[in-house]
Amino acid sequence: MRLHSPYCKEGFMPSRFLLPTLALAVFLVGASEFMLSAMLAPLARVFAVAPARAAWLVSSYALAYALAAPVFGYLSDRMDRRRWLLLSLLLLAADHLALTLAPNFEVALGLRMLGGLASAALIPTAFALVADTVRASRQSAAMGAVMAGMTFGLVAGPALAGVLAETWGWRMPFWTMAAGCVLTFGVARGAVTSTPPARAFAGSGAVRWLAQGRLVRLLLAKGLWNGAAVAGFLLAGEVLRHRHGLGTATVGLSVSVFGGGLFLGNLGIGSVRRLLSGDEAVLMAALWLLLPAMGAFMAAPLPLPAGLVCLSLWGFALGLAAPASTALLAHRSGPDKGQVLAVSESLNNGVLLIVLPISAVQLEASGAVRAMLVLGAPLLAALGLLLVKGRSASRRCVDGGM
Structure with a gap:
C-alpha cells in the first residue's frame, strides 16, 4: 500500500479525541441542514412568505453545498486540513448568528447558501482527516464512528430545533448551533494537529x-x-x-x-x-x-x-x-x-x-x-x-x- 499522508510519513499519532471531535463537527452539519424541516412554518411567518417558498432555505443550502464541495475539496488537499476545518467551523457559526439578524427572506436565503459553503468545506475535510490518520484496515470503522455523529444530527436536529423554537423562539436553534460550532472550534484546536498539505507529497496534477x-x-x-x-x-x-x-x-x-x-x-x-x-x-x-x-x-x-x-x-x-x-x-x-x-x-x-x-x-x-x-x-x-x-x-x- 502506498502512503500519501504526511501523518504517516512523520510517524504521527493522532489524538484520542480526534474522532469524537470530527463526529461532533459533522453532527453540527447534519443538525444544521435538517433542523429547518421542523421550523419551516415559523420561519415562513417571520419572513412573511409561504411555507413552500420557505422550503428554499433548505434547497439553497443543498445547492450551494453541491456546487462548492469540489472546489473546497481541491483546496483542502493543498492546505493545512486543520486550518481548513477550523475556518469552516467559524464560518458556520457566523452564518447561524447572522441568520437571526436577517432583515428579510432574500438575505436569509443568501445566508443559508453561506452555510452550505461552510458545510461543503467541513465534511470532506473531516473524512479526509480520518483517512490521513487511521490505518487502512480500520478506516471504515472510523468513518462509521464519525458518520454516526452526522446520523445523530439528522435524527436529533429537527426534534431539538422544534423544542427550542417552541420554547424560546425561532432564533434559539440558530444560537445553539452557533455555540456548538464555537465549542467544537475550541476542542478541535487541541485535538487536530497541523501538517503540511497532503498534495505536496505526491506531485501536482489537479484531476489525474x-x-x-x-x-x-x-x-x-x-x-x-x-x-x-x-x-x-x-x-x-x-x-x-x-x-x-x-x-x-x-x-x-x-x-x-x-x-x-x-x-x-x-x-x-x-x-x-x-x-x-x-x-x-x-x-x-x-x-x-x-x-x-x-x-x-x-x-x-x-x-x-x-x-x-x-x-x-x-x-x-x-x-x-x-x-x-x-x-x-x-x-x-x-x-x-x-x-x-x-x-x-x-x-x-x-x-x-x-x-x-x-x-x-x-x-x-x-x-x-x-x-x-x-x-x-x-x-x-x-x-x-x-x-x-x-x-x-x-x-x-x-x-x-x-
Missing part, C-alpha cells in the same frame, strides 16, 4: 484521479445509490401516511426507525467488515440488502410493522454502505482524497435534487410503485457500475490490498 476507472465508477455509483436512497427516505413519511392513514406525530415516530437502523449500521461497520473480509464485500452486501428493503417498503402492501422492519433495514444498509464506500474512495484517491470525497458529496446531492422531485411527482400522481421505479433505476445503475471489473491490476495499488 479521473484516469482511474475503478475510482470513477465507484464515485458515480455512490452518487447514484446514496442520492436515490436518501430521496426515497424523504418520501417514506408520505408513503406511510397514505397507506396507513397515520397522523403527523405517528409518522414522525415511525420514520425514526430509519435513523435507528442508520445509526446501527454506522457503528457496526467494523464488525461487519471483519465478518465479510473487506470494504468491497461490505458495500456489495449492503447494496443487495438496500434494493429489496426499499422495494418492499415502497411497492409491497405490507402491514405497518413489516413496513417499519423494511425501513429499518433500509437505514441499516445505508449505514453500512456509506462508510465502506467512503473508505474505499479515500484509499483509491491517494493524495487527492479531499477533492474526491468532496466530488462524492456533490454527486450525492446532485442525484438527490434530480431524483426527489421526479419520484415525488410519481408518488402523488400514480402511487408508491411508480415512485419506486424512479428510485430503482439509479440503484440498479449503481450496482451495474460496481460489478464492472477493472481492466488493469495496476489500478489497484492504492486500495491497500482490497
Whole structure:
C-alpha cells in the first residue's frame, strides 16, 4: 500500500479525541441542514412568505453545498486540513448568528447558501482527516464512528430545533448551533494537529484521479445509490401516511426507525467488515440488502410493522454502505482524497435534487410503485457500475490490498 499522508510519513499519532471531535463537527452539519424541516412554518411567518417558498432555505443550502464541495475539496488537499476545518467551523457559526439578524427572506436565503459553503468545506475535510490518520484496515470503522455523529444530527436536529423554537423562539436553534460550532472550534484546536498539505507529497496534477476507472465508477455509483436512497427516505413519511392513514406525530415516530437502523449500521461497520473480509464485500452486501428493503417498503402492501422492519433495514444498509464506500474512495484517491470525497458529496446531492422531485411527482400522481421505479433505476445503475471489473491490476495499488 502506498502512503500519501504526511501523518504517516512523520510517524504521527493522532489524538484520542480526534474522532469524537470530527463526529461532533459533522453532527453540527447534519443538525444544521435538517433542523429547518421542523421550523419551516415559523420561519415562513417571520419572513412573511409561504411555507413552500420557505422550503428554499433548505434547497439553497443543498445547492450551494453541491456546487462548492469540489472546489473546497481541491483546496483542502493543498492546505493545512486543520486550518481548513477550523475556518469552516467559524464560518458556520457566523452564518447561524447572522441568520437571526436577517432583515428579510432574500438575505436569509443568501445566508443559508453561506452555510452550505461552510458545510461543503467541513465534511470532506473531516473524512479526509480520518483517512490521513487511521490505518487502512480500520478506516471504515472510523468513518462509521464519525458518520454516526452526522446520523445523530439528522435524527436529533429537527426534534431539538422544534423544542427550542417552541420554547424560546425561532432564533434559539440558530444560537445553539452557533455555540456548538464555537465549542467544537475550541476542542478541535487541541485535538487536530497541523501538517503540511497532503498534495505536496505526491506531485501536482489537479484531476489525474479521473484516469482511474475503478475510482470513477465507484464515485458515480455512490452518487447514484446514496442520492436515490436518501430521496426515497424523504418520501417514506408520505408513503406511510397514505397507506396507513397515520397522523403527523405517528409518522414522525415511525420514520425514526430509519435513523435507528442508520445509526446501527454506522457503528457496526467494523464488525461487519471483519465478518465479510473487506470494504468491497461490505458495500456489495449492503447494496443487495438496500434494493429489496426499499422495494418492499415502497411497492409491497405490507402491514405497518413489516413496513417499519423494511425501513429499518433500509437505514441499516445505508449505514453500512456509506462508510465502506467512503473508505474505499479515500484509499483509491491517494493524495487527492479531499477533492474526491468532496466530488462524492456533490454527486450525492446532485442525484438527490434530480431524483426527489421526479419520484415525488410519481408518488402523488400514480402511487408508491411508480415512485419506486424512479428510485430503482439509479440503484440498479449503481450496482451495474460496481460489478464492472477493472481492466488493469495496476489500478489497484492504492486500495491497500482490497
